[in-house]
Amino acid sequence: MGGRRGLIFSIEEFAVYDGPGIRTAVFFKGCPLRCNWCHNPEGLEGIQQILRSPNGCVKCGACYKEAEKNGGVLTKSCVDLCPRGLIRESGKYFEAEELAGIFLKNKDVFDRTGGGVTFSGGECLAQVDFLLEVTSTLKGKINIAIETSGYGDTRKFRELLKNIDLVYYDLKIIDRENFKKYTGGDISVVLKNFGALCESGAPFTVRVPLIPGVTDTAENLGAIADIVKDSGAEVEFMPYNKMAGGKYKLVGREYRPSFDTTREINYDLGAFIKNGVAYKIK
Amino acid sequence: MDNRVRIIYERLLSKEYKKLRRDTSYDFAKEYASVGLSAAKRSGDRLLRLAELERAILFPEDRIGMMRTIKKVPPLLTEKEYDEISADHFIFDGGIVFNIASDYGKTLSEGMEKKRAFISEKLEELSEGDEKRDFYKACLDSVDALYIIAEKYRAEAERSGNTELAQALKVVPKYEPKSYYQALVFLRLLNFTLWLNGNKHITLGRFDQYAYPYFERDIKSGAISYDEAFSLTQEFFISLNFDADLYPGVQQGDNGQSMVLGGVDKNGKSVFNDLSKLCLEASLELKIIDPKINIRVDKNTPDEVYLLGTELTKQGLGFPQYSNDDAVIPALVKWGYDIEDARNYVVAACWEFIIPGVAMDIVNIEALNFPKIVRDTVFSDLKKVKSFDELFERVRENIFVEAEKMVASTKNIYIQPSPFQSLLMTDRIEEGVDISEGAKYNNYGFHGAGLSTATDSLAAVKKCVFEEGSVSAEVLLNALESDFEGYAEVRNRLLKAPKMGNNDDYADGIAVKLLDCFADSLEGKKNDRGGIFRAGTGSAMYYIWSAENLGATPDGREKGSPFAANYSPSLGVKPSGVISVIKSFVKPDLKRVCNGGPLTLEFHDTVFKNDEGTGKVAALVKYFISAGGHQLQLNAVNRDKLLDAQKHPEKYPDLIVRVWGWSGYFNELDAAYQNHIIKRMEFSSQ
Structure with missing residues (x-):
């Protein structure tokens, strides 16, 4: 090990809703899934991207002129040309040591407030070797949480769990067909890793996005409750918010959910109550 | 708030009472100049005249009340005189006494009659022509002006059947208040009269300390309930806002009515008390500009204080502001302030640390x-x-x-x-x-x-x-x-x-x-x-x-x-x-x-959306204090700023909004989403 680099698109100090205490959340760039409701498209591609904010442009044309040299695609050299600073490069490579060093600088704050660092994404498991290296450096010094879709290599995931103090694990859709349809992935990977998580003994919380007509159906919620009930884990429901599409223009994409975003969310969580699963709606 | 306070609060919001103000403006300076009256005498005389001109107005639900009917305090000097003085003097901000802190504790506990007696004695003692006579004469006029205002309100209270206020005004401002209620009436009178005297940036200082003996005695003896004390305090707070649009400042609201809660006593012992807490809770519910709350904290301040403070921050008013006794007191001592004075510091109109009663900084x-x-x-x-x-x-x-x-x-x-x-x-x-x-x-x-x-x-x-x-x-x-x-x-x-x-x-x-x-x-x-x-x-x-x-x-x-x-x-x-x-x-x-x-930190109001977020902000404030920061002000980001950010995104690249379970830079959201957040904030600010 050593010398591995990771691609990060955001480091957010004082992430209030990503675990206990005062935490820094780190967003890994790149995700193997393509969830239909994804609110953070900046995290999807595991490459550096040049992003242009849609608002405040004075239409000076400087970036277009520069981009023409590259067949009309924005390049790094466009960044400095914008008089309003609206173009930026998303994704920065860090050495594991370097990234760990950033968190260690704030260890006093974390220790005083019961906080720590939360690795999120994108999908942090998509860069699991790098994540292993960073967390090995931090283990025992700083409280470490991860937020994951569980979509990654099981052997590596087991190894990683030895370094982790708290896991937020997504269970989105249990039905194989629907999971494929709405996320592009294979649910068996998620379920296998969920098994590994339960075996590991690491404390975890299950997170369920409540997407109208997709994840909030009685069957899906029932299936999730069924899987969670014996683990003793708590469930956090994350209701879909109509703001999900806010960042798509920035990455030059359009937000096109294939479900009815205006539909009311079904909050009937009877399946969880019945099975004695503790939950919170965030 | 109880029904009575709600009526008073609604009166403040409706602004209807302002119609009772008179449009007459006064000019005494010309007359003063023509007879060559000294500036000291002018000041006493002006207050006396304005007190005579003021009209007492009480509403049925008032227990404290008092509102201005004279819009503008006329200047002491003619323009010509002012120009002459400024030709060979440095004149700062109108050349008046402002932005200092009164010794309310001593004033309350002594009452004005003792001072008046002392002044009268002095005037008898001093020979004609003694240069201190003008000062004492002006002081006598000023006490009498205060008495005139008090008497007008007493008579009006009696006339309107408000026996409680009429009774209180027989005691204060002449003598020490007999109750928390009377202390509030006294303070309101002083506040009212200071503004009428042409002072500005009038701070309220350590209200939770100087008013505490009266509060504590009444609560302990059962003379008033906590709820009643709460109601009276809220009325007092609201009363500070009635005339705020008449108060001079760079911008409206820049009137310096700051209040300081907590801190230590002259021996260095922490004195955050039940009244400090009551004030925070009273302000939290009122969501009005005055008084602007400051909290004095130190490394031993309990979490509860930060939590209460953060609840107040959440209201988006831009206060409380925190100051760190562990930094401020040693700093003041180093500058030559006596330790007991330093421990008694308050916050001036904005952030400056001043000592009540003894400083003309x-x-x-x-x-x-x-x-x-x-x-x-x-x-x-x-x-x-x-x-x-x-x-x-x-x-x-x-x-x-x-x-x-x-x-x-x-x-x-x-x-x-x-x-x-x-x-x-x-x-x-x-x-x-x-x-x-x-x-x-x-x-x-x-x-x-x-x-x-x-x-x-x-x-x-x-x-x-x-x-x-x-x-x-x-x-x-x-x-x-x-x-x-x-x-x-x-x-x-x-x-x-x-x-x-x-x-x-x-x-x-x-x-x-x-x-x-x-x-x-x-x-x-x-x-x-x-x-x-x-x-x-x-x-x-x-x-x-x-x-x-x-x-x-x-x-x-x-x-x-x-x-x-x-x-x-x-x-x-x-x-x-x-x-x-x-x-x-x-x-x-x-x-x-x-x-x-202060260091100023701005948070989007959704950071405070539940106890978890509020608790974390409180923990952050505590961290700042423990790390040696001197002063901190927190803002819950407001709608006006977001509107400005839409027009001028380059000014706000760091404006982060919590959209739901995730954060984004405000600038990077589509206009439709920005508008949504702005609208939502309109709702949440109701």
Whole structure:
């Protein structure tokens, strides 16, 4: 090990809703899934991207002129040309040591407030070797949480769990067909890793996005409750918010959910109550 | 709030009562000038006349009440006289006594009659022609003016069947209040009369301390219930807002009615009490501008205080503001304040630390314009110097030159006498000296405006010009001269240089040195009233005023763009995060620059959406205090700012909004989403 680099698109100090205490959340760039409701498209591609904010442009044309040299695609050299600073490069490579060093600088704050660092994404498991290296450096010094879709290599995931103090694990859709349809992935990977998580003994919380007509159906919620009930884990429901599409223009994409975003969310969580699963709606 | 308070609150919001004000304006100065009346006598006479002219108005639900019917307090001096005085004096902000703190504790516990008796005795003692006679005569007039107002309200209370208030006004202001209720009536009278006396930035000081004996006695004896005390306190708070639009200030709301809660007693023992808590809760529910709450905290302050404070922050009013006793008290002692006085400090209109009763400090008399000094030095010396250190040495010299100029410019000040305010100080009556002439402490405070802009400018010069060589001195000066027109690339390079607020010593180290230079430049200097000069981290209105005419700066700031308000990262800088900001801003030796001026942090209101978020903000405040910060102000971001951010995104690159379970930069959201958030905030602010 050593010398591995990771691609990060955001480091957010004082992430209030990503675990206990005062935490820094780190967003890994790149995700193997393509969830239909994804609110953070900046995290999807595991490459550096040049992003242009849609608002405040004075239409000076400087970036277009520069981009023409590259067949009309924005390049790094466009960044400095914008008089309003609206173009930026998303994704920065860090050495594991370097990234760990950033968190260690704030260890006093974390220790005083019961906080720590939360690795999120994108999908942090998509860069699991790098994540292993960073967390090995931090283990025992700083409280470490991860937020994951569980979509990654099981052997590596087991190894990683030895370094982790708290896991937020997504269970989105249990039905194989629907999971494929709405996320592009294979649910068996998620379920296998969920098994590994339960075996590991690491404390975890299950997170369920409540997407109208997709994840909030009685069957899906029932299936999730069924899987969670014996683990003793708590469930956090994350209701879909109509703001999900806010960042798509920035990455030059359009937000096109294939479900009815205006539909009311079904909050009937009877399946969880019945099975004695503790939950919170965030 | 109970039904009675709600009616009073709705009256305030409806503004209907303002129709009862009279349109008549008065001009006494001409008459005063024609008979050659002394300024002291004028002040006493004016208050007496205004008291006679005021009309008592009470509404059925009032237990305290009082509202102004005279809109404007006429000046003491004619324009001609004013010009004559200013020809050979320094006149600061209208030349009146303002922004100091009364000794409310002593005033309450003694009552005015004792003072009046002392004054009468003095007047009998002093021979005709003694120069102190004018002062005492003016003081006597001022007490009598207060009595006239009190009597008018007493008579009106009696007439309208408000026997409780009528009874209270038989006791106060002449004698010590017999109850918490009477103490509030007394305080309201004093507040009302100070404003009518033409003073401004009238602070309320340590209300939870001086009012506590009355509160405690009534609660312990069962004379009033907690709920009743709460209701009365809320009424008192609301009453401070009735006439706020008549109070002078740079902007409406800039009236200085600050209140300080918590802190320590003269022995250093923590005194946050039930009344402190009640005040926070009362303010929390009212969501009105006055009183502006400050909380004194230290490393031992319990979490509960921070949690209550954060609940108040959540309301989006921009207060409470926190000050750290562990930093402020030693700083004041170092400046020569007695330890007991230092422990009794309060916060002036904005942030400056002052001592009630015994200080005539002028804490915002001038401001050092850090960015201007840096910019001027860059223009005069950048091409000549060989290293960054040499450039910094020139900056240091220029700070000293500028400090010397400010010291010289504040000499020979003229301040109009203020006998009524003198009555409320600890010992001015006994000493026979008007407060305008000075008191135990006569220090001057200098703000330090635009520190982060200056720091970032120097960091950019160091990085781009001296280290990378990516921008030559020649190109930099041309770019600044042309306000970056045609120099977008240069500007972006400068913008990328290290900035203060990222917990990076590269920039922060420059800020540490700049503040040290500022403190050094005033070390040992005396003003001509026997006081010293206190350096500070505040900006007051100077962050706009000093910036308006200043050309582009090497940090990438364009001509005329404002500096950060107070002690905060530059506008337009996107720091790594709030923890880094705190760590950067506690690096300087703040005890040397403790005139007042908070680090300001802004949070989107959704950070406070549940107890988890509120608790974390409270923990962050506690961290700031434990890390040695001196003063902190938190904002829940408001709608107006978001609207401005839509129009001028470049001013707000760091504005983060929590959209739901995730965060995004406000600028990067589609307009439709921005509008949604703005609308949502409209709802949540109801």
